[in-house]
Every structure is written in structure tokens, then in C-alpha cells.
Amino acid sequence: MHVETLRRYPVKSMLGEELAETEVTERGLAGDRARAVLDVATGKIASAKNPRLWRRLLTLEGARAPGDAELSELLGREVRLIDVPPEGAEMLRSVPEQVLAEGIEAEVPYTVSPVGAGAPEGTFFDFAPVHLITTSALARIGALGPRGHVEAERYRPNLVIATEDDGDEGFVENGWVERRLRVGDEVELHVIVATPRCAVPTLAHGALERDTDALRTVARHNRVPVFGMEPQPCAGVYARVTRPGRIRVGDPVTVV
Numbered sequence: 001m002h003v004e005t006l007r008r009y010p011v012k013s014m015l016g017e018e019l020a021e022t023e024v025t026e027r028g029l030a031g032d033r034a035r036a037v038l039d040v041a042t043g044k045i046a047s048a049k050n051p052r053l054w055r056r057l058l059t060l061e062g063a064r065a066p067g068d069a070e071l072s073e074l075l076g077r078e079v080r081l082i083d084v085p086p087e088g089a090e091m092l093r094s095v096p097e098q099v100l101a102e103g104i105e106a107e108v109p110y111t112v113s114p115v116g117a118g119a120p121e122g123t124f125f126d127f128a129p130v131h132l133i134t135t136s137a138l139a140r141i142g143a144l145g146p147r148g149h150v151e152a153e154r155y156r157p158n159l160v161i162a163t164e165d166d167g168d169e170g171f172v173e174n175g176w177v178e179r180r181l182r183v184g185d186e187v188e189l190h191v192i193v194a195t196p197r198c199a200v201p202t203l204a205h206g207a208l209e210r211d212t213d214a215l216r217t218v219a220r221h222n223r224v225p226v227f228g229m230e231p232q233p234c235a236g237v238y239a240r241v242t243r244p245g246r247i248r249v250g251d252p253v254t255v256v
Contacts, residue, residue: 001253003183004135005152005160011081012036012124013048014062015206016156021248024187026241027120028129029158035062036085036115036124037071040078043086045115045124049093049198051104053077058205085124089115096233097219099199100212118192118238128192132159132181133173133236137222140170141235145217154201154214155235159183161253171222173237180256186245188256194224194234201235 008029009016013036023030037046037057046054056074060066065081072078090112098108118128133155142149152160163172176191183189201214215233223231 001134001164002162003159003247003249003251003253004162005157006247006249007153007156007158007160008032009062009156010034011057011060011062011065013046013054013057013200014060014065015058016153017061017063019249021246023244023246024130024183024241025244026129027123028125028241032129032158033124035065035081035083037075038080038082038086040080044112045085045089045091046075046079047091047093047126048200048203049091049126050110051094051099051199051203052107053092055104055203058200058203061206085115085122089124091115091126093198096197096199096215100202100215104199104203104210118240127195128238128240130159130189130239130241131155131157131195131236132161132189132239133157133195134161134163134171136163136169137171137173137235140221141214141217144221145213147211147213150211150214150217151205151208153205153208154211155195155197156200157236159247171235174222174224174234176237176255180242181239182254182256184245184247184251186243187241187247188243189239190242191237191239193226193238194232195236195238196226196232197235 219233
């Protein structure tokens with residue numbers, strides 16, 4: 001296996017950028033989720049996981065994020081770009097199945113979750129500092145869906161890992177939970193849990209149009225128990241950094 005793609009997202013829920021190489025620390029890829037958008041009225045972190053309010057964040061390039069006034073006008077709410085999370089930072093996650101059933105404009109039930117529960121303090125990650133997905137999983141989702149393919153960008157990974165078998169084997173990373181991955185000569189990751197998917201993969205991402213099957217297909221074919229809860233639609237896995245260093249596109253990846 002090897003690293004096919006490296007991506008970071010300078011502002012949480014905005015579009016990311018591809019990298020040829022990057023430093024990786026316990027806080028993830030350098031510059032990843034360095035800033036986030038704060039909803040001034042609620043004090044919560046804006047996340048496209050609540051698409052009714054925040055899906056327009058996915059029209060913006062995080063590396064060239066506009067100022068607060070322009071951002072507030074675009075989103076229709078007073079917001080601020082911040083680089084340090086408020087104490088007890090939280091975000092809203094719309095129930096994905098309800099978004100699929102009722103649409104992105106509907107007010108649907110949501111859950112409130114802490115930001116970065118599995119990451120070092122002071123970060124803006126959804127959960128853990130590194131998210132990865134395999135070409136095997138992407139090929140399987142595409143093959144099972146009506147379009148015949150699916151874009152990696154919809155799942156917002158930091159690493160896309162090319163696997164030897166992109167056929168029927170499918171979601172190989174499910175078997176990496178509680179195992180370690182060695183990436184290149186230096187970096188080591190500890191895989192924590194499969195990644196539960198929200199409504200974000202279904203949304204338009206820049207030039208990519210909406211694709212509800214990016215979630216529907218996963219929900220039908222890859223439900224995985226997560227932290228003792230009932231099986232959730234999952235694609236990819238979250239990981240912690242147990243040994244920092246530098247990684248590059250093309251680096252070998254080994255399950256330890």
C-alpha cells in the first residue's frame with residue numbers, strides 16, 4: 001500500500017488543498033483545521049454537518065477564506081473566523097437519515113457533540129487528528145452506487161491510501177481499528193475507530209454537485225458498530241499520531 005493523496009483543510013468545513021508532502025505531529029497534518037467559523041449567536045462551531053445552516057462553507061477555499069463581514073453576509077448569520085476553540089467547543093450534527101429524507105433546507109433533528117473529543121486540546125477536528133480512507137473503500141462505494149464512482153473529496157480524508165485490491169474486498173480499513181499504521185520511514189498512526197458518516201458527503205463540494213448516494217450506499221452496505229453504539233454508516237477510519245514525522249505522496253503504508 002502507499003499514500004495516493006494528502007489533503008489538509010485550513011478552515012473547518014471549507015474546501016481543502018492537496019499536498020505533495022507535509023509534517024505530521026500529534027495535532028495532525030501541519031495547517032489542518034487551523035481555523036474554524038464561530039456562530040456568534042450560539043457560541044458553537046459552524047460545521048457543514050448541519051447543512052441547512054452551513055453547507056455554503058463548502059463553496060469556499062479554506063486557504064483563501066474571506067473576512068468576517070463577507071463570510072457573515074454569505075452565510076446569513078454573524079460569524080467570526082477563530083484560531084482557538086472556545087472552552088467546551090461544540091457543534092451541531094443533523095441526523096443524516098433525516099437530511100436524506102427531508103432535504104437540506106429542512107429543519108431536522110440534530111445532536112450536539114464536542115469538537116475534537118479524540119484529539120489534543122485546542123484543535124478543531126470532528127474527532128481525531130487524522131482521517132484516512134482507502135482506494136478499496138472508494139472503489140466499492142462507487143461500484144455499489146448508481147454513478148459507478150465516487151469522489152474521495154466528499155469524505156474529506158487527510159490520506160487516501162492506495163490498496164492492492166480495489167475490487168470486491170471493499171472496506172479493508174474496517175479491520176485496522178486498534179492497529180497501527182506505519183507511513184513512510186517516520187510516521188506511525190494508531191487507528192481508533194471507523195468514521196461514522198454524516199450528511200457532508202452528499203453535499204455540493206465546490207464544483208462537485210450533490211450526491212445523496214455517497215451516503216445512501218454506505219448506509220446500505222457498510223454499517224459498523226462505533227463505541228458500543230448500534231451500527232453506523234461508516235467510510236474510512238480515524239487515527240491518532242503516535243510517532244510524528246514527515247510524510248509524502250507515494251510513501252509506503254504498512255499495517256503493523
